[in-house]
Amino acid sequence: MKVGVVVFPGSNCDRDMFHVLTDVFKLDAQYFWHEKGLPKNIDAVILPGGFSYGDRLRAGVIAAHSPVIADVQKMAKKGIPILGVCNGFQILVESGLLPGVLLKNTSLNFMCEWTNLIVENNKTPFTSQFKLYQKIPIPIANGEGRYYVDDDSLKQLKKNNQIVFRYENVVNGSTDRIAGVCNEDGNVVGMMPHPERAVESEINPIDNKPSSLIFESLLSSMGVTH
Amino acid sequence: MATFSVHVTIENKPGISDPEGDTILNDLVLKGTHKNISKIKTAKMLKFTIQEKDKKTAEKKIQEICDELRIYNPMVSKVTIDVFE
Numbered sequence: 001m002k003v004g005v006v007v008f009p010g011s012n013c014d015r016d017m018f019h020v021l022t023d024v025f026k027l028d029a030q031y032f033w034h035e036k037g038l039p040k041n042i043d044a045v046i047l048p049g050g051f052s053y054g055d056r057l058r059a060g061v062i063a064a065h066s067p068v069i070a071d072v073q074k075m076a077k078k079g080i081p082i083l084g085v086c087n088g089f090q091i092l093v094e095s096g097l098l099p100g101v102l103l104k105n106t107s108l109n110f111m112c113e114w115t116n117l118i119v120e121n122n123k124t125p126f127t128s129q130f131k132l133y134q135k136i137p138i139p140i141a142n143g144e145g146r147y148y149v150d151d152d153s154l155k156q157l158k159k160n161n162q163i164v165f166r167y168e169n170v171v172n173g174s175t176d177r178i179a180g181v182c183n184e185d186g187n188v189v190g191m192m193p194h195p196e197r198a199v200e201s202e203i204n205p206i207d208n209k210p211s212s213l214i215f216e217s218l219l220s221s222m223g224v225t226h
Numbered sequence: 227m228a229t230f231s232v233h234v235t236i237e238n239k240p241g242i243s244d245p246e247g248d249t250i251l252n253d254l255v256l257k258g259t260h261k262n263i264s265k266i267k268t269a270k271m272l273k274f275t276i277q278e279k280d281k282k283t284a285e286k287k288i289q290e291i292c293d294e295l296r297i298y299n300p301m302v303s304k305v306t307i308d309v310f311e
Contacts, residue, residue: 057297058299061296061299064296065295094296094299100301101299101301101302103242103302104245104246106243106245107245108245108246108249148242148301148302149301150301173243
């Protein structure tokens with residue numbers, strides 16, 4: 001079982017993600033530079049956080065045209081689990097793999113703080129081990145994290161159960177307090193907060209177990225048992 | 227072929243909030259003596275230099291580039307294209 005961590009110029013959470021996958025969850029992970037394709041034997045793909053291309057033009061838009069995204073699109077169609085965290089989420093919306101857009105936070109500030117998420121959909125490969133409406137203490141770190149969809153798209157998201165995470169409180173002005181969404185099939189998930197910064201008790205002052213369930217869910221979806 | 231300068235202005239569609247514009251208006255301009263200003267919108271401008279046979283073709287080509295490469299996000303933004311010789 002192999003997880004691909006895609007690296008773009010400006011990614012800066014790729015090593016944290018790799019560490020969590022390999023050292024904490026004992027998964028076989030591999031880095032993939034964005035200019036290369038992904039091999040066929042990849043079982044899950046993670047687009048990590050960071051500032052691909054320095055957020056130039058708009059966060060995620062330049063990376064969304066990288067060669068690797070064509071392969072991510074193909075894998076998404078095949079039902080392979082794909083997770084985008086923070087800048088990875090921005091890349092997924094800019095590449096059209098996920099609906100909506102991420103705008104500057106209403107405060108215009110880069111927000112770096114702990115927040116609480118509520119699990120709104122526990123049927124995805126990254127949330128199957130959660131109870132519905134379970135709370136996750138988790139850090140956010142973004143400047144363009146305000147999720148936006150228009151009213152019609154919001155209705156569609158609700159109808160298709162595509163809202164995966166909501167913030168417990170109003171954090172950054174996101175439509176309907178949305179913090180993470182999935183595609184219609186549920187295998188592509190994007191979220192602004194950083195689970196890779198929250199799964200170890202040494203660096204999580206509140207409770208690291210809920211965030212761990214994101215990776216436990218992935219293990220379960222891949223048929224891996226500890 | 228002639229050389230054209232093309233200004234592409236990217237701004238939020240009506241109804242999409244522009245907190246930066248609001249802040250400039252409310253916390254800077256309206257705090258001074260300029261009480262007749264009612265709206266400020268921020269925008270991003272890209273200046274292209276392009277070789278094309280005429281002005282109209284240059285505009286069409288730049289519009290295609292903006293659409294194809296998602297220079298603007300059509301969900302929340304619009305572009306205005308101005309061509310200069």
